[in-house]
Amino acid sequence: MNVTEILQFADQLIINKTGKRLDDLQKTVITGVYEGKTYETIAEECNRSESRVRSVGRKLWQILSESLGEDVNKHNFCWTIERVINNSQFYNFGNNQINYCHNDNNESSKNTKQGIKNKLYYDLTIAPKINRFCDRTSEIDTLSKWILNQNTHLISILGLSGIGKTTLVKRFIDLHQQKFDAIVWRSLKFPQSLDLLLDDLLKHHKLDSLPTINDKLKQLFDILTNKKCLIILDDLQNIFIPSQFAGKYQPEYQDYQTLFKMITETQHQSSVILISQEQCPEMECLDEELYPIKSLELSGLDNPEILKNTGLKNKDSWLKLIKLYLTGDKAVEDEMWQ
Structure with missing residues (x-):
C-alpha cells in the first residue's frame, strides 16, 4: 500500500460525501500524515500556518469518519484506510475509479472457520481520543515487544x-490496531460482576445460551x-x-480472580491489559x-512540551511546575512564587 493508493481511496470517499475532490492542501496533509x-x-x-493545516486535518478526519462509520484521526488514519482497503474489494485503481464494497458476509462464509477468523472486530467506543502524546517512546516499545513479539498474556x-x-495504552492501539483480529476496551470505573462483563464481551458473537460463568x-x-x-x-482498582490491603477483591468481584x-x-x-492504580494479586x-x-x-x-497549549505563558517555569507536581518539592514551590 502506497500513498498514491491511499490518496485515491480518500479522494473517492470525499467525492461520495461532499461532491468535491481533494484539493492540493488536503492532499499535502494526507501525504504528510502518511509519512x-x-x-x-x-x-x-x-508555507501555511499550523492552525490552517490543523483545521484542514480536522475536517478531513470528520468527513472520513462519517464515510467509514468509525473514528478516524491523524494517529490512526493510515492503518484504518489500509485495513479497510485490505478487507474490501477494489477495482480500477489505475484509472482513479474505485469500486468500494465490504467483503460479502453471507451465511456460507460465516460458517467457514477461515471466514470467522478473518472477521475483524474493534470496540473502542469508550477509549479516549488522544490530542497530544509526549515521550513514552520506550514504554510503547516495551508494550510492543511484550504483546507482539513475546505473546504476553496479562499485562498490568x-x-x-x-x-x-x-x-x-490507547497510543499503542493507534499504532498497532491492524495487528489484532479483535480489540475490546472496557472501563471498570463503575464496575460490574464478571458474569455481566462476560455477557458484554460475548454479545457480538452468535452463541448458544450460556447459563453459567464456566460456560461463558x-x-x-x-x-x-x-x-x-x-x-x-x-x-481495575x-x-x-x-x-485496605493492596489488591484485595471486593466480595462481589472475587470471580475476576x-x-x-x-x-x-x-x-x-x-x-x-489491566490499567490500574493497584496491582492485582495474581500479578503479585x-x-x-x-x-x-x-x-x-x-x-x-x-518534558515541558506536555504543558503546550495549556495557556501558560512563561515557558521558563514549565519545568519547575512539573518538578513541583512530581516531587512536591517545597523549595521549588517557594522559588516559583518569589
Missing part, C-alpha cells in the same frame, strides 16, 4: 491517577485461542477494597520468568 510528519512540519513545508499498567496510563469463560477462551485479541480493562488466573494459565494467542504472586505476565509502572514525565 509520519507533524502538523507543524507539514505547515512549514507548504500501573501508576498514579492522571500520569498517562490510559493514554499510553470456555467460550471466551475459544475466541482468544482462535483469534489474536486484545482486551483492555481500565480502572475499583474492584478492590479501598483503603478466576478470569485472570485462566488468562495466565491457558494457552492462547491473545493479551489482556506469579513469577514473570515462569508465566506470560508483565508489569509496567509509569513514572512522571519531565
